[in-house]
Amino acid sequence: DSLGRWFSVAEARVTLPGSSHVTLQSALDITKRKINEQEFEEQTSKMENSSRLITLGEMASTITHEINQPLTAITAYANTALEVIDRAPEVNKTQVLEIYRKIANQAARIDKIIKNIRAFAKRRPTTLECVSLNSVFSDTMELGRLIEKKYAGVHVVYELPAVVPDVICDPVQIMQILMNLIRNAAEAILEHGSEDKTIMVSAKVGAKDVELSVGDHGPGISDTMKASLFTPFFSTKKNGLGLGLSTCQTIAESHNSRLRVRDNEGGGTVFFFDLKICFTKDSENKKQN
Structure with a gap:
């Protein structure tokens, strides 16, 4: 760590003439290789993320349409709920609750679409x-x-x-x-x-x-x-x-x-x-x- 370099260290047992034994150690400086590997991993990660963003970019109009559909439904349901509450002398609780359930379902649909897109686009190891x-x-x-x-x-x-x-x-x-x-x-x-x-x-x-x-x-x-x-x-x-x-x-x-x-x-x-x-x-x- 103090040198800021990488070494590959190997050890081997060597028999010398006369049957005596010694341990031979060698250290090979592999810093350049490690730097190249890290740079390659970074470039690969960037390329992978670019590929995902290209996919999402090509489908941008479709994604917008997919989100607009539930938004339109939410607007329609909300307006219906307002009309029911405003016009009826006595509010039909069951009917209003059903409308709000539909609004909640459509909002959950939007949330799921956005979460999937964010997860898909996010760069991570x-x-x-x-x-x-x-x-x-x-x-x-x-x-x-x-x-x-x-x-x-x-x-x-x-x-x-x-x-x-x-x-x-x-x-x-x-x-x-x-x-x-x-x-x-x-x-x-x-x-x-x-x-x-x-x-x-x-x-x-x-x-x-x-x-x-x-x-x-x-x-x-x-x-x-x-x-x-x-x-x-x-x-x-x-x-x-x-x-x-x-x-x-x-x-x-x-x-x-x-x-x-x-x-x-x-x-x-x-x-x-x-x-x-x-x-x-x-x-x-x-x-x-």
Whole structure:
């Protein structure tokens, strides 16, 4: 610490002629490597955040519309409540309470939308923890509805098994991967003019992992392009920045996984990656029983 430098220290036992033994120690200055690693991590974090903000920026008008709907409903309900209270000789308590419940529900809807957007946009380090995959899918569905409204005709279907285990992940980052893949699929489908505009988001549970996948019936991806898909600044889109998939790959790698691609049956593409199942003591006991 006093030098402000990093060293890699190694120790080895050496046998000298005459069978005597000595301990050989070596210290290699790796300060430059550590600085480069830290700078790379900072740049990766900035790139990841930029990718999220680009996604939200592209959907800004849809987000505004999504919030305006419940606001309009709240205004209408409030005006109705005022009319009921003002005109009726005796206030119908049940009717007024029902109106206020509807106002509260719409306000809660706005609150949930804003919280999801703030969590999605916030820059923070990767935090791996045991998380409910159902919860991750639920939050993804909320933002997925924005994509359905932005890309008219596209329909996102979520397929989960009856029993979904907890997984080890950073939920916001996994949601970022899914959102990016869903948006890419929507753009590919509409650009290609596919008849089948369904995007399938699936979870397949294995012995130790859960495979998450996003599939479409768009134009597909050639083998040549597959080799460069996850390279930074490589894009199959005319005006694409090439940050999305490379960022998704970086996130997947921070979860000890890899984002991969395969052809979809009947045409199109499937992107998929794995998350480790979180085995708690309770889950192990249930498995043994």
